[in-house]
Amino acid sequence: MVTATAARVREILDAVVDPEIPVLTIADLGILRDVAVDDDGRVVVTITPTYSGCPAMDLIREEVERALAAHGYHDVEVRTTFSPPWSTDLMSEEAKEKLRAYGIAPPRSGDDEPIRCPRCGEPSTRTVARFGSTACKALMVCERCLEPFDHFKEL
Amino acid sequence: MDTLTTTKPLATYVVRHADDNLVLGQRLSEYISWAPELEEDLAIANLALDHIGVAHHLYDYAAEVEDDGRDADGFAFLRDERQFTNVQLVERPNTDFAHIMARQFFVDAYQVPLWDALARSADERLAGIAAKAAKEARYHLRHSRMWVLRLGDGTEESHRRMQAAIDELWRFTGELFEADDLTDELAAAGIGVDPATLEAPWRRTVLATLAEATLDEPHETVMRTGGRRGLHTEALGHLLAEMQFLQRAYPGLEW
Numbered sequence: 001m002v003t004a005t006a007a008r009v010r011e012i013l014d015a016v017v018d019p020e021i022p023v024l025t026i027a028d029l030g031i032l033r034d035v036a037v038d039d040d041g042r043v044v045v046t047i048t049p050t051y052s053g054c055p056a057m058d059l060i061r062e063e064v065e066r067a068l069a070a071h072g073y074h075d076v077e078v079r080t081t082f083s084p085p086w087s088t089d090l091m092s093e094e095a096k097e098k099l100r101a102y103g104i105a106p107p108r109s110g111d112d113e114p115i116r117c118p119r120c121g122e123p124s125t126r127t128v129a130r131f132g133s134t135a136c137k138a139l140m141v142c143e144r145c146l147e148p149f150d151h152f153k154e155l
Numbered sequence: 156m157d158t159l160t161t162t163k164p165l166a167t168y169v170v171r172h173a174d175d176n177l178v179l180g181q182r183l184s185e186y187i188s189w190a191p192e193l194e195e196d197l198a199i200a201n202l203a204l205d206h207i208g209v210a211h212h213l214y215d216y217a218a219e220v221e222d223d224g225r226d227a228d229g230f231a232f233l234r235d236e237r238q239f240t241n242v243q244l245v246e247r248p249n250t251d252f253a254h255i256m257a258r259q260f261f262v263d264a265y266q267v268p269l270w271d272a273l274a275r276s277a278d279e280r281l282a283g284i285a286a287k288a289a290k291e292a293r294y295h296l297r298h299s300r301m302w303v304l305r306l307g308d309g310t311e312e313s314h315r316r317m318q319a320a321i322d323e324l325w326r327f328t329g330e331l332f333e334a335d336d337l338t339d340e341l342a343a344a345g346i347g348v349d350p351a352t353l354e355a356p357w358r359r360t361v362l363a364t365l366a367e368a369t370l371d372e373p374h375e376t377v378m379r380t381g382g383r384r385g386l387h388t389e390a391l392g393h394l395l396a397e398m399q400f401l402q403r404a405y406p407g408l409e410w
């Protein structure tokens with residue numbers, strides 16, 4: 001039997017990525033809320049959904065269990081919490097930079113900032129569809145390089 | 156004691172709001188692949204997903220409160236029409252695109268102040284679900300409002316259709332603001348919201364949008380009621396027959 005520590009569990013979970021945006025880990029996104037290990041060695045992982053209807057939550061739960069099982073942790077409970085609600089404000093600068101490099105315009109900190117093209121940095125862009133390929137994204141197009149791109153919506 | 160859905164007032168209250176969202180989500184799902192443009196098809200699918208997601212979280216919570224062995228699927232798939240307590244507005248059919256967007260607009264304009272109020276609920280779990288739903292409802296409202304404006308202030312034909320949708324659905328909006336013993340009890344406990352307090356913000360949003368869209372406010376009419384007591388228009392039965400078929404034909408089926 002492997003003895004778990006919260007730090008070790010977090011290290012393992014750093015390999016669990018979001019199924020829809022595989023450049024970000026669930027920790028990067030702020031989906032991973034808490035990791036605790038009780039006296040009996042039972043691991044309790046708390047996650048929070050990005051959107052109420054996020055279809056990836058069940059998959060993320062399974063991925064967490066699978067990643068921990070692969071390292072010998074079988075007594076695992078994955079809980080879901082809603083408070084405080086997930087917000088794009090919780091996303092780190094590092095995570096935003098990863099998104100940009102991946103071709104997705106990251107969420108802005110305020111509505112008055114322009115949504116810049118992730119390819120050429122152009123601030124003049126327009127919304128093609130407010131609802132994009134997944135619940136968290138809108139479809140945009142750049143006025144300069146004319147490339148379409150996804151914008152991770154502020155929430 | 157209210158045995159319509161559950162024996163516990165909090166669970167019954169939570170199920171009402173879950174039913175609103177499940178039925179609307181199912182209605183929207185029916186329209187996927189029929190939208191006037193691809194982008195709108197994605198939007199409808201996303202709206203449906205959000206509403207069904209909220210419903211799922213609320214049913215999960217109701218199941219925990221009820222603590223009687225029934226789970227979220229039990230609420231969604233194994234209750235009969237008369238046990239559904241959604242407002243009738245959300246079950247109205249997808250007559251045309253104008254009806255779909257008018258229905259959505261009326262619901263969004265109601266859900267924004269509803270979730271904002273419930274986000275301050277003394278019940279922490281309900282407050283958490285509501286706080287998340289509030290953000291999504293604002294986004295939905297921007298979308299449905301845009302369509303009311305675009306169709307209302309569009310061509311002669313689009314204006315005629317949007318006006319017809321607004322007129323037709325108007326009589327289903329009174330029910331959104333009806334209080335009863337259950338809402339009185341939960342509002343007094345600081346857990347629920349008095350629906351009557353949501354009418355003023357709803358009217359502000361709706362009337363301002365209608366004016367901007369060059370649409371007329373409908374004439375006063377007799378408001379339909381009964382959804383919260385399990386009385387529905389014939390449209391709901393058909394929706395449930397399709398939605399529940401698999402679980403009814405093969406109870407407990409999983410995949």
Ligand SMILES: [Zn+2]
Nearest residue numbers: 117120142145
């Ligand atoms: Zn560009």
